[in-house]
Amino acid sequence: MQRLFFNCFLAFNCLFAFFGCSEEQNFDQFDDLSVTPLVASSIFYLESDEQFINTATTLNAFYTETFNFDAFNEQFVAERLIEGTITYEIENTTSKRLNILVEFLDETEATLDFELFEVEPAPSEIQTIEVPYGPGGKSLDILATTSNIRVTGNNLGDNTSVSSNEEPKVIMRSAAEFLFRLK
Amino acid sequence: MHAQNKQLLYDFYEIPQSLMVNPGVKATEKWHTGIPVISGLSFQAGTSGVTVNDLFANDGIDFTTKVRERLLDVMNRKDDFSTTSQIEGFNVGFRGRNRPDDYYSFGMYGETDIIVYWPRDLAILAFEGNGGANIGRSFDLGDLSLRGEMVSVFHFGVNRKISNTLTVGARAKIYSSIFQFRSTKNSGSFSTTEGQNNIYTNSIVADMELQTSGIDGFLDIIDDDTSGSRRERLERLFTKKVLFGGNLGLGFDLGFTHDLNPQTTITGSLLDVGFIYNSKDIRNFTLNGSATNEGVSIVLPDDISNTGTDIWQDLVDEIEESVPFDENESSYISFRPVKAYGSIRYNFGEGKTRTRNCGGCLVNSESGQSEDFYRNSVGGQLFLLKRPRGIQGALTGFYQRRLGRSLALKTTYTVDKYSFSNVGLGLNLQAGPVNFYVLADNLLAYRNIADSHYASLQFGFNIISWNGN
Numbered sequence: 233m234q235r236l237f238f239n240c241f242l243a244f245n246c247l248f249a250f251f252g253c254s255e256e257q258n259f260d261q262f263d264d265l266s267v268t269p270l271v272a273s274s275i276f277y278l279e280s281d282e283q284f285i286n287t288a289t290t291l292n293a294f295y296t297e298t299f300n301f302d303a304f305n306e307q308f309v310a311e312r313l314i315e316g317t318i319t320y321e322i323e324n325t326t327s328k329r330l331n332i333l334v335e336f337l338d339e340t341e342a343t344l345d346f347e348l349f350e351v352e353p354a355p356s357e358i359q360t361i362e363v364p365y366g367p368g369g370k371s372l373d374i375l376a377t378t379s380n381i382r383v384t385g386n387n388l389g390d391n392t393s394v395s396s397n398e399e400p401k402v403i404m405r406s407a408a409e410f411l412f413r414l415k
Numbered sequence: 416m417h418a419q420n421k422q423l424l425y426d427f428y429e430i431p432q433s434l435m436v437n438p439g440v441k442a443t444e445k446w447h448t449g450i451p452v453i454s455g456l457s458f459q460a461g462t463s464g465v466t467v468n469d470l471f472a473n474d475g476i477d478f479t480t481k482v483r484e485r486l487l488d489v490m491n492r493k494d495d496f497s498t499t500s501q502i503e504g505f506n507v508g509f510r511g512r513n514r515p516d517d518y519y520s521f522g523m524y525g526e527t528d529i530i531v532y533w534p535r536d537l538a539i540l541a542f543e544g545n546g547g548a549n550i551g552r553s554f555d556l557g558d559l560s561l562r563g564e565m566v567s568v569f570h571f572g573v574n575r576k577i578s579n580t581l582t583v584g585a586r587a588k589i590y591s592s593i594f595q596f597r598s599t600k601n602s603g604s605f606s607t608t609e610g611q612n613n614i615y616t617n618s619i620v621a622d623m624e625l626q627t628s629g630i631d632g633f634l635d636i637i638d639d640d641t642s643g644s645r646r647e648r649l650e651r652l653f654t655k656k657v658l659f660g661g662n663l664g665l666g667f668d669l670g671f672t673h674d675l676n677p678q679t680t681i682t683g684s685l686l687d688v689g690f691i692y693n694s695k696d697i698r699n700f701t702l703n704g705s706a707t708n709e710g711v712s713i714v715l716p717d718d719i720s721n722t723g724t725d726i727w728q729d730l731v732d733e734i735e736e737s738v739p740f741d742e743n744e745s746s747y748i749s750f751r752p753v754k755a756y757g758s759i760r761y762n763f764g765e766g767k768t769r770t771r772n773c774g775g776c777l778v779n780s781e782s783g784q785s786e787d788f789y790r791n792s793v794g795g796q797l798f799l800l801k802r803p804r805g806i807q808g809a810l811t812g813f814y815q816r817r818l819g820r821s822l823a824l825k826t827t828y829t830v831d832k833y834s835f836s837n838v839g840l841g842l843n844l845q846a847g848p849v850n851f852y853v854l855a856d857n858l859l860a861y862r863n864i865a866d867s868h869y870a871s872l873q874f875g876f877n878i879i880s881w882n883g884n
Contacts, residue, residue, distance in 0.1 A: 253861070253862055253863060253864070254468075254863055254864045254865040254866075255468055255472050255473075255863050255865060255866065256472070256473045257467065257468070257471040257472060257473060257865050258471055258472075258473040259471050261470070261471060261478040262471075262478065264477070264478040264479065265478050265479055265482060266479045267479075267541065267542055269540070269541060269542060269543055269544030269545075269546075270543065270544040270545075270546035270547045270549075271544045271545060271546055272544070272545055272546030272547075272550060272607050272615055273607070273615060273617055273708070273710065274610055274613035274614050274615045274616070274617070274708070274709045274710035275710045275711065276613075276710050276711045276712075276713075277612050277613040277709060277710055277711065277712040277713065277714075278713050278715075279612070279712075279713070279714045279715065280714075280715035280716075281715065281716070283716075284715045284716040284719075287716075294715075295713075295715060295719075297713070299711070299725070299726045299727055300725055300726075300727055300728055301727045302727070302728075303727065319614060321614060403612075405610075405612070405613045405614045406613070406614070406710070407610075407613065407614035407615050407710070409546045409547070410546075411544075412544070414541065
């Protein structure tokens with residue numbers, strides 16, 4: 233009986249030993265995994281009607297504001313950003329020539345970089361400007377060290393004219409599409 | 416022995432542990448005792464989608480390409496990865512002295528059961544992001560669904576022969592939870608679409624929760640660098656939780672065996688109808704609310720007085736307020752994964768009158784009756800398991816052969832979500848009072864175990880007596 237017991241136990245083990253095979257596996261491949269999501273988000277929206285632009289008196293700047301913006305220099309973002317594009321769309325239905333200045337500032341509010349958009353009076357097309365960062369574009373360090381953004385709108389025209397368009401205004405839209413390396 | 420389909424063990428009444436999958440099985444023993452810790456060990460792992468070999472075969476294909484083509488592009492939210500293991504601490508059974516038709520059994524086992532559904536949309540969001548081609552796509556946050564627990568189970572069961580054709584059984588259980596986590600009722604979505612004012616709108620609607628119990632205690636010890644006896648403290652906490660020191664619960668099993676005629680038998684069982692009340696060492700996380708974001712927005716002249724240096728942080732705070740990520744310590748009830756078995760068996764082959772001291776007999780040996788002993792059985796079994804995303808089923812056809820008094824073999828073919836080619840083989844060997852069994856599933860997959868969608872192995876040793884010795 234004990235022999236039968238032993239033989240069966242052995243047979244079952246031999247069965248598994250014989251048939252229990254596996255192709256060669258290489259678990260180190262996990263190190264080669266590349267996870268690079270493309271993340272999209274709007275950043276900033278500025279809208280001003282022409283009447284407000286006409287009221288501006290300070291050196292033609294109808295708007296200027298510096299605001300804290302740490303989205304890019306968050307450690308998680310700064311360490312993983314590979315490349316990206318910031319897209320600006322500018323639409324002007326006022327009678328004014330304008331310019332809009334977007335400045336990227338560090339913690340001390342020193343200017344790291346800027347974008348200056350010349351905006352023609354209506355009728356004019358919607359301007360779309362894409363600013364690449366990373367390989368082939370501007371330095372990623374600009375984004376990684378940006379702590380503040382200053383937006384300034386300047387009226388390069390007069391302070392009295394009003395466009396015949398319905399609700400004349402200038403609009404600046406902006407969004408970012410960034411490629412990150414998560415792994 | 417319940418968190419997986421044990422189609423080989425089910426109604427394999429020569430093995431005492433078959434009582435654990437049907438308390439109403441035809442128990443044949445006078446008494447039995449499992450050899451502590453090695454009376455019942457089982458391990459099971461399943462994946463309904465990608466296999467280890469699909470990803471890690473040394474085939475020279477770029478790993479990221481394999482992940483994309485074999486994981487992201489193929490697997491859906493119903494695919495899962497699951498694992499179950501059980502270790503029987505002790506298992507004892509004996510026939511009532513005054514009521515020989517009753518067979519009592521009791522014992523303790525530990526069980527770990529984890530299932531993680533493939534969070535398809537969240538994986539795509541992490542892999543591809545919300546930009547590019549995914550603008551306009553809605554990512555389903557409800558794709559996140561997982562559940563896991565480790566419990567020790569103390570049980571006591573009664574198996575009673577009601578008549579020559581009917582045996583019923585019931586088992587009461589006390590659960591002591593070592594840890595538990597679940598996140599199964601999530602809903603919501605995240606999408607990035609063309610904006611109303613700005614270029615994009617990011618929208619999130621979330622109703623998500625992760626409930627945990629018993630985990631923090633272990634993590635606190637692991638994180639505690641000051642103690643030199645970390646391992647001892649972990650062992651002490653583990654032992655305490657195994658022995659009723661964890662969150663407690665109650666449950667029961669039911670089962671029956673009914674002979675339709677001398678050769679045809681039907682059986683059924685309902686297992687782990689129970690719950691655990693999680694009130695100690697709780698830590699729950701919630702993400703609940705909705706928000707829409709188009710970035711910082713300034714509309715002049717309305718906002719001329721509202722602007723300031725913190726408008727970005729204000730926006731972040733506003734979103735976090737709208738969709739708060741919170742923690743709480745609220746108690747909760749977790750239900751055990753209920754399982755149900757049913758089977759029909761047809762016995763045939765050369766019959767002979769059984770003796771009292773035999774292995775592999777069909778009827779209760781102490782009932783005093785003599786029934787035919789059939790060498791062959793063929794039949795079908797149905798298994799149903801309650802999972803977070805619905806009932807999971809398996810259909811099994813089986814053939815069982817008894818070779819003398821000492822050896823019984825059972826082979827099965829099972830179809831379920833993991834495999835259409837699951838052939839299993841079970842062996843029960845009786846050497847005097849020593850009983851050994853081994854049951855292995857999906858044998859065809861052993862040609863390349865890494866490419867298997869499902870693997871299961873159970874084995875154990877018992878001491879069995881069919882007489883008064």
